[in-house]
Amino acid sequence: MKEEQLSAMMDDALADPECDGCVRQLKSDPDLRATWELYHLIGDTLRGHMAPDIADRVRARLAAEPTVLAPRSRRPARRATWYALSAAASVAAVALVGWMALPLFDLSPGSSTPVAVAPQAVAPTAAVPTAHGVTDYLLAHQRFSPSLAIGGIAPYVRSVSEENEAR
Amino acid sequence: MRSVVLAAALAAGSAAYPAATPAQGDADAIGWLRAIYRATERLSYTGTFVYQHGEQVETSRITRIVDASGVHERLEALDGTPREIVRVNEEVKCYLPQTMTLKIDRQLDTRPFPAMRADASELADRYAIRKGETERIAGYDCQAIVLEPRDKLRYGHKLWADLKTGMLVKAKTLNEKNEVVEQFAFTQLQIGGKIEKDQVKSRFAGKGRDWRIETAGVVAVDLTSLGWLLRSLPPGYRKVTEMRRSVGTRADVGHIVVSDGLAAVSVFIEPLSDQLRQGPRGLSRQGAVNVYTRTVDDHLVTVVGEVPAESVRLIADALEHRRP
Numbered sequence: 001m002k003e004e005q006l007s008a009m010m011d012d013a014l015a016d017p018e019c020d021g022c023v024r025q026l027k028s029d030p031d032l033r034a035t036w037e038l039y040h041l042i043g044d045t046l047r048g049h050m051a052p053d054i055a056d057r058v059r060a061r062l063a064a065e066p067t068v069l070a071p072r073s074r075r076p077a078r079r080a081t082w083y084a085l086s087a088a089a090s091v092a093a094v095a096l097v098g099w100m101a102l103p104l105f106d107l108s109p110g111s112s113t114p115v116a117v118a119p120q121a122v123a124p125t126a127a128v129p130t131a132h133g134v135t136d137y138l139l140a141h142q143r144f145s146p147s148l149a150i151g152g153i154a155p156y157v158r159s160v161s162e163e164n165e166a167r
Numbered sequence: 168m169r170s171v172v173l174a175a176a177l178a179a180g181s182a183a184y185p186a187a188t189p190a191q192g193d194a195d196a197i198g199w200l201r202a203i204y205r206a207t208e209r210l211s212y213t214g215t216f217v218y219q220h221g222e223q224v225e226t227s228r229i230t231r232i233v234d235a236s237g238v239h240e241r242l243e244a245l246d247g248t249p250r251e252i253v254r255v256n257e258e259v260k261c262y263l264p265q266t267m268t269l270k271i272d273r274q275l276d277t278r279p280f281p282a283m284r285a286d287a288s289e290l291a292d293r294y295a296i297r298k299g300e301t302e303r304i305a306g307y308d309c310q311a312i313v314l315e316p317r318d319k320l321r322y323g324h325k326l327w328a329d330l331k332t333g334m335l336v337k338a339k340t341l342n343e344k345n346e347v348v349e350q351f352a353f354t355q356l357q358i359g360g361k362i363e364k365d366q367v368k369s370r371f372a373g374k375g376r377d378w379r380i381e382t383a384g385v386v387a388v389d390l391t392s393l394g395w396l397l398r399s400l401p402p403g404y405r406k407v408t409e410m411r412r413s414v415g416t417r418a419d420v421g422h423i424v425v426s427d428g429l430a431a432v433s434v435f436i437e438p439l440s441d442q443l444r445q446g447p448r449g450l451s452r453q454g455a456v457n458v459y460t461r462t463v464d465d466h467l468v469t470v471v472g473e474v475p476a477e478s479v480r481l482i483a484d485a486l487e488h489r490r491p
Binding site for chain 1: 215259261270272354355383407408412414415417420422424426431433435446447450451452453456458469471472476
């Protein structure tokens with residue numbers, strides 16, 4: 001699959017001969033080039049960068065010198081398992097690690113909020129268990145949940161996402 | 168679904184903001200919120216966005232067409248098992264092919280969230296609202312709008328809207344440490360132009376003969392008259408609507424929606440069955456959503472919302488039952 005190769009190439013996990021083939025395909029296939037640009041955009045967007053000119057630079061370099069994309073070190077080719085996001089994830093690795101490592105909530109009792117009842121009853125973040133079997137509640141709730149104000153049905157992505165994790 | 172918040176903020180109109188006092192936020196920023204709300208109501212678009220919460224990142228495609236027959240939308244998960252949500256006006260269908268389940272939800276009326284009466288000045292009491300920088304996202308020049316909570320009982324939000332159309336291109340939810348709780352960002356987006364109708368039709372429609380259909384069966388109901396009332400809600404939160412509905416396969420679940428004009432929290436109340444008696448209680452989390460579960464008078468109470476853990480717990484604790 002071409003997208004897998006592309007993703008692997010972005011992860012620097014594609015052997016040289018395959019890489020060359022991939023670059024040739026990129027040169028000749030506008031759809032594939034669009035996909036390549038999309039992968040970069042995903043990474044950039046996740047990092048909070050404004051779609052910089054990576055895609056433009058790649059395009060320019062493709063025109064000038066295809067081999068610039070060959071990996072510097074040779075590693076055994078491995079199968080890219082999750083397509084676009086494999087690439088995006090590696091691009092956004094720093095940002096994601098940051099998000100993962102940081103606790104989401106500060107529940108320190110010293111907060112200025114009106115803590116009416118036993119603040120210690122709330123477990124610290126690390127101990128908060130993952131909720132299971134809440135998909136149905138989430139679906140029922142999403143219709144009223146405006147905070148992802150893209151509007152329409154976009155907030156439902158939360159509950160659909162949970163369905164995925166529950167597998 | 169509607170952008171309840173913005174609907175609420177914007178319904179008030181400019182007359183509600185005589186001057187930009189600190190308590191009322193930046194009038195220009197509030198004007199932008201209004202523009203975003205209008206855009207989400209009237210624009211047709213198609214695009215791919217990433218949704219990220221915690222370590223999870225998912226890509227979805229969304230298409231929305233507004234025409235004479237109303238609003239048609241389709242949301243499709245691009246990673247993992249195919250899953251789809253399709254909306255035609257007030258009817259929302261969720262197709263879960265893995266379990267061959269079709270969940271159908273229907274809104275009771277078509278007006279913008281009727282009970283949501285918070286005006287923007289009230290929103291500004293809870294959030295400091297200001298304009299941020301302009302940035303380019305997914306090829307669009309966007310204006311950032313920042314909503315900073317004035318206490319720890321709600322999350323902050325940052326929204327990026329296309330300068331030309333007001334379309335929301337990116338949204339971030341932030342906790343009190345300014346860490347991202349969840350975010351939504353288009354990576355590719357077409358606003359307006361030619362969008363094929365096929366893109367808002369479910370590819371599972373008509374194949375559902377063997378599927379299990381779950382209908383929400385929402386009925387307006389006065390839960391207070393049944394003895395359920397929320398006392399001493401956290402500051403800024405109030406009850407906006409209540410109903411009886413099905414949740415999954417369980418019928419007759421009481422559902423109260425509480426909001427501060429921006430964040431919404433749902434309180435579900437159902438009789439304790441043997442199965443429900445077993446479940447865990449207390450705080451848990453699903454992505455950006457905090458969940459708090461407790462037992463009240465032989466009923467299971469489940470509170471869910473994209474708000475800090477403290478808020479779901481305070482709201483759960485505010486629920487009382489007085490036998491009628």
